[in-house]
Amino acid sequence: MTDEFQKFKEFRQKMDQKILNKGNREINRFYALDKNAYNEGALSAETKELLGLVGSLVLRCNDCITYHLWRCIQIGLSDEQLFEAFHISLVVGGSIIIPHLRKAVSMLEEIRSSHEFSG
Secondary structure, eight states, rough: OOOOHHHHHHHHHHHHHHHHHHHHHHHHHHHHHHHHTTTTSOOOOHEEEHHHHHHHHEEEEEHHHHHHHHHHHTTTTTHHHHHHHHHHHHHHHOOGGGHHHHHHHHHHHHHHHTTTTOO
């Protein structure tokens, strides 16, 4: 697994566990709400993850971009599908997201080449 992606996964898991272990009911409920929002429903899980990716790019949150890229790859979306989502992000967000688009493409390459996804 590539270094940056591995660090992201480890830090996310470690800190989420610390947060959830504090037992704050409202925070734990929000985490559950967030997780369940991406389940199959009237919209497919794939569509919901693409929406999450587009929103993350427009909001310029690199951690969120990484997470949604990871999920999109896990559920089998192609680079062609991801680049169409990147295009929508650029149209909606404008040129201010270009640095985050660069980060997204770099992370996409890292995730695709990681042991987790290299077969």
